[in-house]
Amino acid sequence: MADNKGVMxxxxxTEGKLAPITTELLGGxxxxxxxxxxxxxxxxxxxxxxxxxxxxxxxGADKVFVVxxxxxxxxRTDSYVAVIEKVVKEVSPNIALMGQTAMGRDLAPxxxxxxxxATSMDCLELSIDPDSKLLLQTRSVYGGNAMGTYxxxxxxxxxxxxRAKAMDPIEKDDSRKGEVVTIDxxxxxxxxxxxxxxxxxxxxxxxxxxxxxxxxxxxxxxGSTEAFQELEALAKLLGAAVGATRPPCDNGWVPAGMxxxxxxxxxxxxxxxxxxLSGASQHMAGCSGSKNIIxxxxxxxxxxxxxxxxxxxxxxxxxxxxxxxxxxxxxxG
Amino acid sequence: xxNMIVCVKQIADPEAPAGSFRVDESANQVVxxxxxxxVVSPFDEQAVEAALRIKDAHGGKITAISLGKSFVMDVIxxxxxxxxDELILLQDPAFEGADSRSTAYALAMAIKKxxxxxxxxxxxxxADWDAGQVGSGIAEFLGIPSVTVAKxxxxxxxxxxxxxxxxxxxxxxxxxxxxxxxxxxxxxEPRYPxxxxxxxxxxxxxxxxxxxxxxxxxxxxxxxxARIKLLKVFQPVKEGKCEIIEGESPEEAAANxxxxxxxxxxx
Numbered sequence: 001m002a003d004n005k006g007v008m009x010x011x012x013x014t015e016g017k018l019a020p021i022t023t024e025l026l027g028g029x030x031x032x033x034x035x036x037x038x039x040x041x042x043x044x045x046x047x048x049x050x051x052x053x054x055x056x057x058x059x060g061a062d063k064v065f066v067v068x069x070x071x072x073x074x075x076r077t078d079s080y081v082a083v084i085e086k087v088v089k090e091v092s093p094n095i096a097l098m099g100q101t102a103m104g105r106d107l108a109p110x111x112x113x114x115x116x117x118a119t120s121m122d123c124l125e126l127s128i129d130p131d132s133k134l135l136l137q138t139r140s141v142y143g144g145n146a147m148g149t150y151x152x153x154x155x156x157x158x159x160x161x162x163r164a165k166a167m168d169p170i171e172k173d174d175s176r177k178g179e180v181v182t183i184d185x186x187x188x189x190x191x192x193x194x195x196x197x198x199x200x201x202x203x204x205x206x207x208x209x210x211x212x213x214x215x216x217x218x219x220x221x222x223g224s225t226e227a228f229q230e231l232e233a234l235a236k237l238l239g240a241a242v243g244a245t246r247p248p249c250d251n252g253w254v255p256a257g258m259x260x261x262x263x264x265x266x267x268x269x270x271x272x273x274x275x276x277l278s279g280a281s282q283h284m285a286g287c288s289g290s291k292n293i294i295x296x297x298x299x300x301x302x303x304x305x306x307x308x309x310x311x312x313x314x315x316x317x318x319x320x321x322x323x324x325x326x327x328x329x330x331x332x333g
Numbered sequence: 334x335x336n337m338i339v340c341v342k343q344i345a346d347p348e349a350p351a352g353s354f355r356v357d358e359s360a361n362q363v364v365x366x367x368x369x370x371x372v373v374s375p376f377d378e379q380a381v382e383a384a385l386r387i388k389d390a391h392g393g394k395i396t397a398i399s400l401g402k403s404f405v406m407d408v409i410x411x412x413x414x415x416x417x418d419e420l421i422l423l424q425d426p427a428f429e430g431a432d433s434r435s436t437a438y439a440l441a442m443a444i445k446k447x448x449x450x451x452x453x454x455x456x457x458x459x460a461d462w463d464a465g466q467v468g469s470g471i472a473e474f475l476g477i478p479s480v481t482v483a484k485x486x487x488x489x490x491x492x493x494x495x496x497x498x499x500x501x502x503x504x505x506x507x508x509x510x511x512x513x514x515x516x517x518x519x520x521x522e523p524r525y526p527x528x529x530x531x532x533x534x535x536x537x538x539x540x541x542x543x544x545x546x547x548x549x550x551x552x553x554x555x556x557x558x559a560r561i562k563l564l565k566v567f568q569p570v571k572e573g574k575c576e577i578i579e580g581e582s583p584e585e586a587a588a589n590x591x592x593x594x595x596x597x598x599x600x
Binding site: 077078101105112113114116117118119120121122139140141142146147148152153193196197198200210263265271280281292296306309310312315323326330331 | 347348350351352354356432458462466472473474479480494502508517518521560561565566576578582583585587592595600
């Protein structure tokens with residue numbers, strides 16, 4: 001195990017491009033690799049990967065392992081775990097990073113157990129212990145009520161799944177040089193025990209939450225589908241996306257895809273207007289990266305006021321229409 | 334008719350207000366305030382619900398398994414009162430100090446002892462440590478396929494059809510049985526136990542299995558079987574510098590808030 005070297009990230013490709021999580025992992029991985037004085041590599045898995053390896057180099061990779069096979073067109077647990085297992089065994093990295101995404105949260109634990117090592121999920125911060133040179137993996141626990149720092153002492157690679165937007169990409173530099181290595185998937189189709197029979201998109205109209213600079217979010221206190229239409233009106237004025245905490249989704253007032261939180265979307269807008277939501281830890285886990293949180297809540301004791309920069313204590317039914325009206329006036333003037 | 338297994342965990346109520354959880358740094362533990370009740374982890378209740386929906390449609394048998402200590406019987410019997418057929422508790426000092434891997438190993442050994450199974454359900458993560466690994470770990474130890482973060486599960490002949498939540502919707506996946514499925518909150522609300530179910534559950538004998546009962550290798554259990562170590566638990570300090578915008582009326586406060594955001598160049 002002493003000869004495990006290098007930081008490897010497992011990239012993700014969406015619609016023929018490097019997914020944002022890939023460049024974030026490259027940025028975070030670059031820092032760790034530089035601290036250790038080791039190489040940063042990326043694994044790109046899929047079908048028809050084309051020139052994305054060059055792009056991964058421009059975003060910080062020293063080496064890119066490309067596994068391109070028609071059987072890898074969709075993420076499937078059995079095929080992806082087998083391929084990453086194969087690459088890890090060939091490359092023997094010290095650290096392997098993936099995203100806390102639909103793919104990474106499925107892949108990381110199975111890979112870790114198959115390799116008889118461990119992983120930490122949903123990491124917010126990664127650093128190298130100056131003495132042991134081991135990876136310190138900090139993640140939220142108890143629905144965001146606390147943080148835990150973990151270390152994997154006896155086995156390699158040290159695997160961590162990293163939350164979206166927890167790390168910053170480095171600036172793209174097309175003049176960076178790196179090596180591209182093609183690895184054969186070597187898959188036997190009969191070992192893949194799942195079939196993807198359909199993919200259904202449930203995109204909410206308008207701006208995607210993950211991309212929005214401004215978000216208007218409603219909580220349990222909204223009380224109904226109709227109430228959310230008022231948020232839509234404000235969002236339209238501000239060019240914002242509309243989000244929700246878990247109760248409005250679970251109650252069917254809004255689609256599940258609008259959920260912001262530990263088990264929903266992770267967002268980090270410039271402006272986050274939180275309406276009639278208490279600020280439960282599991283919600284804050286999804287939006288605490290927001291630069292400015294604004295709270296409107298009738299309960300002055302609500303946790304959201306501990307998180308917010310500005311707030312109004314009052315019933316949203318009275319505050320929201322007047323706020324929307326004033327915003328309209330200001331934007332018109 | 335499918336044989337189903339559901340893994341459930343008893344935890345401190347995660348819906349308790351944010352301020353109810355304190356960290357005991359010397360013990361590396363999160364300590365819920367007095368009065369925070371014990372519950373079945375909500376995602377695990379949804380896993381029970383997923384199994385019950387299949388039982389409603391096809392019949393079959395549901396065995397719930399829980400690994401833990403200090404069980405509160407009225408709480409941990411909830412899968413039975415909801416409609417599961419059996420409940421098995423795993424309790425042994427040898428299980429303590431486990432990480433996700435050693436927990437998954439113990440549960441997989443218990444499942445092997447139960448014997449026949451077509452589908453195993455787990456919650457997507459336990460709502461205390463939020464590790465989100467045990468389901469995949471059980472599948473890995475049993476050598477069966479897994480599908481994680483499901484919102485709908487249908488049992489078909491010899492396979493299971495799963496709607497798996499993705500970032501922009503869901504994928505429909507078919508998987509051969511036996512398979513392990515982890516359930517997410519998008520499945521919908523779990524049913525409330527009926528009085529008849531609660532009475533039957535109260536009377537039901539619940540076996541407790543030890544490490545020896547499940548034929549576990551001691552080197553794979555608890556601290557010995559763990560591959561990761563918790564170094565420290567802490568609570569980030571919140572600045573809490575919210576500027577409350579006042580007004581003569583809620584409407585005026587609202588208008589003042591809009592002006593403030595304009596002044597701060599946020600709108």
